Amino acid sequence: MSKFGELISAPIPVLIDFYTEWNEQSTSMHPVIRDVAAALGDKAKVIKIDVDKNQELAEALRIKNVPTLMIYKSGQMVWRQSGELDANSIIAIVQEQV
Template sequence: MSKFGELIDVEIPVLLEFYTDWNDQSTAMHVVLRDVAAALGDKAKVIKIDVDKNEELAEALRVKALPTLIIYKGGEMKWRQSGEVDANSLIDVLQEYL
């Protein structure tokens, strides 16, 4: 999990999406996340984490529903939500932490 710590312990917001390929809501979010990443450029990171390949991390963060979206900044969780969110709403939330 030390790699995870390095991933989130940065001064720009990091949006994580916990997903699986077999979950339709998760796969629908991929397009939204691409739009968010394009809109914010290098002001924020957008990272997708496959729950099937990262079970230990998902369990440690108590990810129960998919997709689960979490924003970290400076190693601290700032925001969390499960379910689909539109691109504009995610951009608005991320801008609070820029």
């Protein structure tokens, strides 16, 4: 958990994709998240977290559905949504936080 605290404390927006490998919506988001990361470059961090491998964290954050996307800035959650989104929508949301 302390590593998570380090990840989200960045002064730039940190987009986190909580996913599982067995969920179709989660796996269909992989290329979308890749595109988002490429488009944002060093303006934001993009991190993927497998909820099956990080169950304690997923429970602490009350992740009930995957994919769940969150944006943190300076350690504070500023946005959260479950379900699929297109790359342009995600990019626009992250850029609001830059």
